[in-house]
Amino acid sequence: MTNNKKVTLYFVRHGETQYNVEKRIQGFCDSPLTESGIFQAKSVGKGLSDINFKAAYSSDSQRVLDTAKYAIGNQDIPLIIDPRLKELNFGVLESLLKEEIFEKHGNILERILSFKNLDISAPDGESYVQLYTRTTNAVGDIIKKHALEGGNILIFSHGITIGNYILQVTQSDEYPVHENCSVSVVSYINGQSIVEEIANTHYREKGSKYLMT
Numbered sequence: 001m002t003n004n005k006k007v008t009l010y011f012v013r014h015g016e017t018q019y020n021v022e023k024r025i026q027g028f029c030d031s032p033l034t035e036s037g038i039f040q041a042k043s044v045g046k047g048l049s050d051i052n053f054k055a056a057y058s059s060d061s062q063r064v065l066d067t068a069k070y071a072i073g074n075q076d077i078p079l080i081i082d083p084r085l086k087e088l089n090f091g092v093l094e095s096l097l098k099e100e101i102f103e104k105h106g107n108i109l110e111r112i113l114s115f116k117n118l119d120i121s122a123p124d125g126e127s128y129v130q131l132y133t134r135t136t137n138a139v140g141d142i143i144k145k146h147a148l149e150g151g152n153i154l155i156f157s158h159g160i161t162i163g164n165y166i167l168q169v170t171q172s173d174e175y176p177v178h179e180n181c182s183v184s185v186v187s188y189i190n191g192q193s194i195v196e197e198i199a200n201t202h203y204r205e206k207g208s209k210y211l212m213t
Contacts, residue, residue: 004190005150007143010048011162011184012154014067016061017042020180024097025109027090027125027160030062031127033174035137037063038070040181041209045071046207048154053077056154057142059085059161062122067181068156077154084138087158091125115167135165163199167170 015037020024033041048071050073058068060083068079093101093109101109105123112120118128143170146153159178166176166184181204185197 004147005185006189007146007150008185008187008196009139009142010051010053010152010154011181011186012044012048012062012067012071012156012188013159013180014064014156014160016180017063017072017094021166022097024095025090025101027094027158029094033063033070037067037180039211040204041067041070042073043207043211044181044183044204045073045075045172047203047205048207049075051152053154054146054151055080056120056151056156057082057085058139058156059083059087059158061086061158062149064158065155068154071154071156071181081121082138082142084134085155085157085161088128088131088160088164089122089124089126091122093122093125118168128168131161131164132168135161139165147188155165166183166195166198170194170198 015033017031017033017037019031021034056068056072056077056079058064058079058081060081072079098109100133108122112122121127143152162184163176163178178199179201182199182201183197183203184199187194187196
C-alpha cells in the first residue's frame with residue numbers, strides 16, 4: 001500500500017522574448033525577455049504568490065530561467081534546473097523567420113505546427129513524440145521526488161513543451177495554445193493525473209493589476 005500524496009504541478013510558460021516579437025522560430029536557440037516579458041514574469045509570480053510551493057523547476061534556457069527568477073522574486077522557493085524541460089528542438093529552422101523557412105524548406109513549418117503528425121520533425125530537430133518522452137520523464141521524476149510529502153510545484157518551461165504535454169495527456173484533438181506566462185495545472189496521485197487548468201492567463205492578469213496599482 002502506498003502513502004503517496006497529491007502532487008500538483010503548475011506549468012508556466014516563459015515571458016515574451018525578442019524572438020517572440022520578431023516572430024522567429026525559437027526552440028533550443030534563445031533570446032532575452034523583453035520589458036513586457038519581464039513584467040509578465042513578475043505578474044504571474046504575484047498572481048501565484050498566495051499558493052504555497054514546495055519547489056520550482058526550470059528549463060535551462062535563459063529566457064525560462066529569467067522568467068522563473070522574476071516570478072519567484074524574494075519567495076523562499078528552491079529552483080532546480082532540468083534540461084529535459086527545454087523547448088522542442090526545431091533543428092535547421094531555429095531562429096529563422098517564417099518567410100525564410102518557406103523559402104528554404106517549403107511548407108515544413110506549417111506541417112509541423114498543424115499537430116496532425118506527432119512524428120514529424122524538422123531536419124536535425126525532434127518530433128512531438130520525442131519531446132513528450134523527455135517531458136514525461138522529467139515530470140515523472142519530479143512527481144516521484146515529491147510524492148511522499150505532496151504539495152504544489154512550479155514548472156517553468158516553454159509553449160510547445162507544455163502544450164504538447166497537455167495535448168497528449170488529455171488525448172485532445174485540439175492543441176492548447178499557451179500565451180506567455182499562462183499557466184496549466186495538473187494534479188497527480190498514485191499514477192493518476194487530473195488536468196485542472198489549461199493555458200490560464202488569470203494568474204498573470206491578477207498579478208499585473210496588483211503591480212500596476
